Amino acid sequence: MSPNLRIAIRFLLAKKRSMVMSLVGIVFGVAFFVVTQAQTTGFQELFIKTILGANGAIIIEDRFQNTIIDMPVDGSSFSLGDRTQRRLVLGVESPDEVRKAVLEQFPNVTAVSAIVRGSVFVTGPMRSYTGQVYGIDLDDHRRVSNLDGQIVAGDIAQFRQLSAIIMGSEFARILEVRVGDSVTIEGAAGQSGRYRIVALFETGAKDVDKSRIFMNLGDARSLLRRPFGASILQLMVRDRDRAQADAARMEQVIDHVSVAWQDREKIWLGVFFALRVSSAITVSSIILISGLGMFNTLAMIVLEKTREISILRSMGYTRRDISRIFIWQGVMVLAGGTILGSLVGVLLTIGVEQVPLPIRGIFKSDNFPVNWSVWHYVIAAATAGVIVMIASLIPARRAARLEPGDVIRGTAS
Amino acid sequence: MSTGTPIQPAGASSSGAVVIRCECLERYLGEGTGRTHVLRGVTFEARRGEVTAIVGPSGCGKSTLLYQLGLLDRPDGGRIVIAGKEASSANDDERTALRADHIGFVFQFHFLLPEFSAAENVMLPMRKLGRLTGPQMRDRARELLTAVGLGEKTGRLPSQLSGGEQQRVAIARALANEPALLLADEPTGNLDVTNSNLVFALLLRLAKEKGQAVVLVTHNPEIAQRCDRTMPMRDGLFV
Numbered sequence: 001m002s003p004n005l006r007i008a009i010r011f012l013l014a015k016k017r018s019m020v021m022s023l024v025g026i027v028f029g030v031a032f033f034v035v036t037q038a039q040t041t042g043f044q045e046l047f048i049k050t051i052l053g054a055n056g057a058i059i060i061e062d063r064f065q066n067t068i069i070d071m072p073v074d075g076s077s078f079s080l081g082d083r084t085q086r087r088l089v090l091g092v093e094s095p096d097e098v099r100k101a102v103l104e105q106f107p108n109v110t111a112v113s114a115i116v117r118g119s120v121f122v123t124g125p126m127r128s129y130t131g132q133v134y135g136i137d138l139d140d141h142r143r144v145s146n147l148d149g150q151i152v153a154g155d156i157a158q159f160r161q162l163s164a165i166i167m168g169s170e171f172a173r174i175l176e177v178r179v180g181d182s183v184t185i186e187g188a189a190g191q192s193g194r195y196r197i198v199a200l201f202e203t204g205a206k207d208v209d210k211s212r213i214f215m216n217l218g219d220a221r222s223l224l225r226r227p228f229g230a231s232i233l234q235l236m237v238r239d240r241d242r243a244q245a246d247a248a249r250m251e252q253v254i255d256h257v258s259v260a261w262q263d264r265e266k267i268w269l270g271v272f273f274a275l276r277v278s279s280a281i282t283v284s285s286i287i288l289i290s291g292l293g294m295f296n297t298l299a300m301i302v303l304e305k306t307r308e309i310s311i312l313r314s315m316g317y318t319r320r321d322i323s324r325i326f327i328w329q330g331v332m333v334l335a336g337g338t339i340l341g342s343l344v345g346v347l348l349t350i351g352v353e354q355v356p357l358p359i360r361g362i363f364k365s366d367n368f369p370v371n372w373s374v375w376h377y378v379i380a381a382a383t384a385g386v387i388v389m390i391a392s393l394i395p396a397r398r399a400a401r402l403e404p405g406d407v408i409r410g411t412a413s
Numbered sequence: 414m415s416t417g418t419p420i421q422p423a424g425a426s427s428s429g430a431v432v433i434r435c436e437c438l439e440r441y442l443g444e445g446t447g448r449t450h451v452l453r454g455v456t457f458e459a460r461r462g463e464v465t466a467i468v469g470p471s472g473c474g475k476s477t478l479l480y481q482l483g484l485l486d487r488p489d490g491g492r493i494v495i496a497g498k499e500a501s502s503a504n505d506d507e508r509t510a511l512r513a514d515h516i517g518f519v520f521q522f523h524f525l526l527p528e529f530s531a532a533e534n535v536m537l538p539m540r541k542l543g544r545l546t547g548p549q550m551r552d553r554a555r556e557l558l559t560a561v562g563l564g565e566k567t568g569r570l571p572s573q574l575s576g577g578e579q580q581r582v583a584i585a586r587a588l589a590n591e592p593a594l595l596l597a598d599e600p601t602g603n604l605d606v607t608n609s610n611l612v613f614a615l616l617l618r619l620a621k622e623k624g625q626a627v628v629l630v631t632h633n634p635e636i637a638q639r640c641d642r643t644m645p646m647r648d649g650l651f652v
Contacts, residue, residue, distance in 0.1 A: 003537065003540035003541055006540070007526075007537075010526070010528035010529060011528065013528070014527075014528050307522075307524055308524065308526050310485075310524075311518075311520075311524040311526075312526075312537070313485075313509070313512075314483065314485055314512060314516075314518045315512070315513065315517075315518070315537060315538040315541060315586070315589075315590075316509055316510065316512050316513020316514075316538060316541045316542060316590075317509070317541055318505070318506055318509045319505060319509075321541070403485075403486070404485045405480040405485035405486030406486075408480070408485065408520060408524075408598075
């Protein structure tokens with residue numbers, strides 16, 4: 001053990017009570033930092049999983065159509081596409097071509113589901129309500145959503161039968177229907193048919209659960225009078241964080257509007273980010289206050305130990321040694337506070353995870369959602385590290401600057 | 414950097430060799446109108462095996478000279494040569510290294526670290542110098558404490574020792590690294606007559622045995638008389 005560390009330990013133990021107070025502050029600061037980050041990112045993570053599970057990572061919709069400009073050249077003319085004045089053609093006219101292009105040129109994309117979408121009027125035995133039909137190929141759609149995980153009643157396998165539909169649980173509640181019941185669905189073009197509910201799904205996102213009905217692609221084409229093409233393509237990706245960049249490039253490559261989940265849900269994601277930052281700032285103030293306590297304690301030790309510091313200097317301890325003695329004290333409190341704080345953080349997070357909290361609306365949860373990430377601990381440790389090191393460095397520098405001759409002369413006179 | 418008389422290892426039979434020399438040392442203390450010319454061109458040298466007492470009235474510059482010799486303070490003029498090195502112009506790290514290697518201090522107050530036992534206090538300079546292993550340091554601390562009559566109290570904290578005992582631990586600590594020069598500022602100033610005589614006799618004996626140069630500042634004429642050399646100071650100069 002280095003002599004500096006040995007001295008630091010003794011100085012620290014001599015100020016046990018003050019140091020324990022600083023240590024406890026850092027323990028709670030780190031623990032609360034970890035648990036609040038686990039909670040806020042838990043909500044955010046659940047929200048992201050919900051929106052990815054319902055609507056995929058990227059949606060490809062309307063096609064861009066460039067305006068054609070005629071350019072006269074030497075008495076004749078040629079046509080030029082003007083990308084600056086584009087207009088939109090609704091839907092995806094050639095879904096198979098777009099699917100092929102996307103899968104070939106974007107290795108991050110894992111699956112594509114073509115969807116024929118349209119507004120409908122649904123009439124049950126008791127009530128009627130407006131909704132939106134999603135005509136899908138079940139196998140394709142399973143790969144771009146979490147439909148299997150969202151089924152809360154019935155059997156998804158029966159969806160392959162003719163005139164089968166899967167309805168949002170909230171929609172079913174409004175219509176007062178259940179699995180096995182039949183409803184009449186009328187498209188905007190006037191076409192209507194009778195369909196049997198084979199399963200109910202619940203994403204947790206109320207807007208989806210109270211309006212969406214999944215129908216086989218063929219049935220939907222017939223109901224919505226859309227024999228070819230697709231309204232949208234729903235895509236799933238390997239790395240969700242790259243979806244935004246992929247979508248931006250997709251627009252250039254396939255000339256269709258492409259929207260990533262980050263842009264689709266910008267407002268909610270902004271709210272979650274603001275909550276995370278706000279809770280981090282609030283909880284960091286606990287660490288800051290502990291840091292101030294630490295600063296006070298170390299500054300007090302420097303004041304009380306000027307003679308001892310001078311005598312150490314007289315026997316050959318350098319300014320750097322003196323500085324290190326005080327920095328070591330900070331490091332020990334920091335290390336203890338961070339380790340204990342992280343352990344308390346783990347226990348608190350486990351405890352919070354058990355708290356019942358039924359939430360429906362933007363996502364579905366029955367318990368407090370938490371997200372486990374090593375980064376919460378790293379950031380908490382780094383925050384505590386910066387604050388404690390600043391709190392230690394200032395007294396350490398002051399101690400190192402002491403002139404031993406001045407101190408000893410002052411004591412002797 | 415000028416070269417002075419080389420220092421030989423402590424304990425060697427090198428009585429008479431110059432350990433430290435200062436020439437024309439100047440020092441001002443205070444600021445503005447309170448600025449005082451404390452050392453006015455002092456020249457001094459200390460030799461191995463010789464005990465020198467610096468005496469004089471309060472404020473004549475005795476302690477200031479001692480702190481200059483101990484490299485705890487910087488002169489405003491003149492030079493100090495120790496271990497063949499010009500110390501007055503050396504940087505802080507070099508001066509600190511010279512202190513660790515060649516100088517031991519005993520002050521009027523013992524300045525023991527209250528959190529460390531007597532033996533641990535004695536080991537503090539050894540740990541910094543790092544020449545000995547842990548067991549060797551412990552053996553040497555025990556040996557030194559035995560030499561000052563505290564062989565049975567090595568594990569005691571300073572608060573569990575009397576004033577005389579604390580000062581004897583401070584002497585043992587000053588001798589820990591076998592310094593060539595031992596500087597003592599009123600080492601008996603805080604002690605009763607019995608303990609004063611005991612501590613001074615101890616300093617004298619250990620210095621003679623180890624061939625160290627001892628420079629002590631004292632107000633006590635009896636102690637000054639018992640030194641090899643007495644150098645009276647007045648108004649910043651030897652008279």
